[in-house]
Amino acid sequence: MPRQCCRLLRYCASVGLVHETAPGIFAANATTKTLAQPAYEGGIRHYFDSVGPTLQVLPSFLAETKYQDIVNPTDTAFQRAFATDLPALKWLPTQPDLFKAFQQMMTVRGAPGAPWFSVFPFEQELGNFAGAHAFIDVGGGFGHQCLSLRAAFPSLENKIVLQDLPETLKQTSFDLKGILPMAHDFFQPQPLKGARFYYMRNILHDWPDEKCASILRNLASAFGPESQILIDDMVLPDSGAPWEATSLDIKMMALFGARERTTAEWLAVIDAAGLKVSRIVPYSTRCQDSIIQVVAK
Numbered sequence: 001m002p003r004q005c006c007r008l009l010r011y012c013a014s015v016g017l018v019h020e021t022a023p024g025i026f027a028a029n030a031t032t033k034t035l036a037q038p039a040y041e042g043g044i045r046h047y048f049d050s051v052g053p054t055l056q057v058l059p060s061f062l063a064e065t066k067y068q069d070i071v072n073p074t075d076t077a078f079q080r081a082f083a084t085d086l087p088a089l090k091w092l093p094t095q096p097d098l099f100k101a102f103q104q105m106m107t108v109r110g111a112p113g114a115p116w117f118s119v120f121p122f123e124q125e126l127g128n129f130a131g132a133h134a135f136i137d138v139g140g141g142f143g144h145q146c147l148s149l150r151a152a153f154p155s156l157e158n159k160i161v162l163q164d165l166p167e168t169l170k171q172t173s174f175d176l177k178g179i180l181p182m183a184h185d186f187f188q189p190q191p192l193k194g195a196r197f198y199y200m201r202n203i204l205h206d207w208p209d210e211k212c213a214s215i216l217r218n219l220a221s222a223f224g225p226e227s228q229i230l231i232d233d234m235v236l237p238d239s240g241a242p243w244e245a246t247s248l249d250i251k252m253m254a255l256f257g258a259r260e261r262t263t264a265e266w267l268a269v270i271d272a273a274g275l276k277v278s279r280i281v282p283y284s285t286r287c288q289d290s291i292i293q294v295v296a297k
């Protein structure tokens, strides 16, 4: 093996990324195999190429803005890092490689845990709903949540809709058979009326409070008598939040001018949209990823 490769692999072995089976001989381990999957590779690229440069400028950005709350998606450390006036979620789609890495990473976020619908009483809530669209994944990315729901509930075939920006839908390589893809901007009124579930995973944590209220109002405008919104996001504890949650919160601050939220903060945002919470069902213990069930007041 060339000396250069050996040197790099010796480093990888020292931090557990490969096994050193004999002097100068290396083998892939479970970590190597995980990180070689496109979704995890996407995660590494996203953190190196989009999050890293943003966090590098965050300290000076915070000092310049005198540690004020960051609530404007067009005035965050991200704009400084990438010399753009666009919000991160508008700029990233203009950079296909960075955007693909971000979307790939999202397909495995939370993947090792129990799926949300195995804890939230999904079937019971679905009841005998007979409308055309049972489940709309609003801002559903590459469609991974739609696919796992369809696999768990085959009767939902052709009743699940994946909505996202056209740039996202164009890039998905998943076989979306039985799922209806639809380009839709969630800052516009929801065109599909009367669905049972309007589901959003890791959407509202990307936006400041006012924008969240606007997204929620656009969904509520489509409510039929059986409709509800399911927000799938973290609920921060009032104290003692784990590092995974607090670091994601800082990422939301730095890139999007957004935040992870405590129960009180969720209740306030949902109330501002003229809606109410009917229950909160946590489904992952470590980060308190939860389904926040929202209904008309």
Ligand SMILES: C[S@@+](CC[C@H](N)C(=O)[O-])C[C@H]1O[C@@H](n2cnc3c(N)ncnc32)[C@H](O)[C@@H]1O
Pocket: 089, 103, 106, 107, 138, 139, 140, 141, 142, 163, 164, 165, 168, 184, 185, 186, 187, 200, 201, 202, 203, 206
């Ligand atoms: C953090 S990702 C979450 C993706 C997916 N829900 C998940 O949990 O993996 C945010 C998603 O919002 C989409 N998005 C951003 N702005 C949007 C808009 N105005 N309308 C619809 N989707 C949008 C992005 O394309 C992206 O797929």
